[in-house]
Amino acid sequence: MTTKTLPDNARRFCTAPMMDWSDSHCRLFWRTLSKDAFLYTEMVTTGALIHGDGGPDRFIRYRDEEHPVALQLGGSNPKDLAQCAKIAQDFGYDEVNLNVGCPSDRVQNNMIGACLMGHPQLVADCIKAMQDAVEIPVTVKHRIGIDDQDSYEHLHHFVDTVAATGCETFIIHGRKAILDGLSPKENREIPPLRYEVVQQIKQDLPQLEVILNGGIKTHKEATEHLKWADGVMLGREAYHNPSVLMDVDALYYGHEPQTKDKKDCIRALYPHIEDHLSKGFKLSYVTRHILGLFNGQPGSRLFRRHLSEQAFKKDASIQTIEDALAYMPD
Template sequence: MKNPTLPEGAGGFPELGRRLAVAPMLDWTDRHCRYFLRLISRRTLLYTEMITTGAILHGDRDRLLAFHPREKPLAVQLGGCDPGELAACARLAEALGFDEVNLNVGCPSGRVQRGRFGACLMAEPERVAECVAAMAASVSIPVTVKTRIGIDQRDSYQDLAQFVATVAAGGCRTFIIHARKAWLNGLSPKENRAVPPLRYDLVEAIKRDFPALEIVLNGGIGDLDQAEGHLARFDGVMIGRAVYHNPYLLAEADRRIFGDDRPIPSREDILRGLFPYIAEELAKGTPLHAMTRHLMGLFHGVPGGRQWRRYLSERAARPGADWRVLRDAPFFGTLHLVRDAEPARPEDRTEYTERPYHR
């Protein structure tokens, strides 16, 4: 099969706006996921997974920082605590075309703590300020910080306000605040996303007391209705796992959040736009399941969604699986999958038989 050209209009938007963003999520928001999400929303700001400075400076930076131009607007999230190393990585990111550099001050995992970055840096606001200042002096793109409302016993509003004031003095003008504290010991990263209570009131107080700063709310936001409600008090909202499990909730984001009146893409439109990208990546040797694993939630809440997930799980990871897995996907709901690719030979077409679903 010839590699088709990429679909017209599948790319991002030239302006950087943070009214709505998809959170950086380890093992999830890779380049394939981001390309897929960009086909659903042109305006939502996307983030890479967290990438450590050591991995970039001493590893395969071309692979780690790779992205398709149509993913933009796109921010890279860095993990690190050395101002010089962070500045070097920021310069690389800007040279490659990223629109923003974000510093992770929110991840509570033990491995991250051992590297002295992530949420544990909330105990060192002066160091975070030094890191921000070094990056800001090295690049012209925005340098932002994603943080928690506190850690362990350092969880008072005064602690949070002091952190924000100190880091802002280093040159940070945008804070993305996950409205939960993090326990550095005793809770897993997964538990830290759910067990500590949400404290939107603390983030609202930061916006009130620091009106010149751009404050983006993160944590517990599950749909666009909630996002719109929070935008009455904050400059932006960031949604995480709710988008990954139900990516089509972004379909109305451009219209509702950004005032963009272009037509809302259908699920069929999205898959048609993704098909050429998959063909290109397959030609480069990318396994099909590395891309289709991000499509599992496309039919969340739609009749046939469970069968869709099982079909992809069963078919896409098989040795030699290629574009025909999507072409030959069964009919679910009102979707007609792409049928204008190379016609299938009878011997190539597989039949899908319904089986009991097991969790």
């Protein structure tokens, strides 16, 4: 199929797919902070999407305001991934991404995630099947290596094999994954960051779009990496300190910020929250994502505490948020 293209700089700043964190509530909140950042969903497995109770809508529904947004898939069966990529396209996603980076035992046992780096031809077959099924871009997110398969030669062979399918965008976490002995959390912290390895891939394969992920915390760091990378991806920093997103539109896309008022960002969510509450869901499902917005400011601790203690209650409402915001000076 002919691949639909995105603007050249669409992925200049991305937010990472994060299990249990980057859900639709989170992405809608992030979108109040930045209209241009490219957002990625949590990983959704092919099994859940094809066989899960409630159908695909339960797992991948989103709001139009979230665009541009990519669906990340977990799986290793080319036929299943092709089917799920088609579902993603039918739902209107701007991109579908294959997870080849998650190091958890649970996904390894199902041949999902980082363990696939040991099977580059299988990953290529998966990517090709997805490409043949859709017109939206198909991309891959991976580590720089796994276990003892961590030489530059291994990485180059993996990228080169997958790129032979026509895949053009590689989101590379600058750490290797240790699959036997480290938890997912430890795999985000213990293996050293080796940005220079990712930079070498970009130098050796300049025709590819290379997005750097892993350990980036500030815009100063990001702009340094953008001297050679095509884009950067922030995960936990964007989640724990979401105000970092408020500068994205100006710094990376040359657009005016949507607002400089953090309270306005939260209040922009109120229509979504009212709809959410009307369906019987808890306020805390949404507010858990906004707790870090005022980090470092006077009143932020009281803001977080109020929401943490009150938002899970059955009668929690918009007023609960307003009461929390009252702790924050204008």
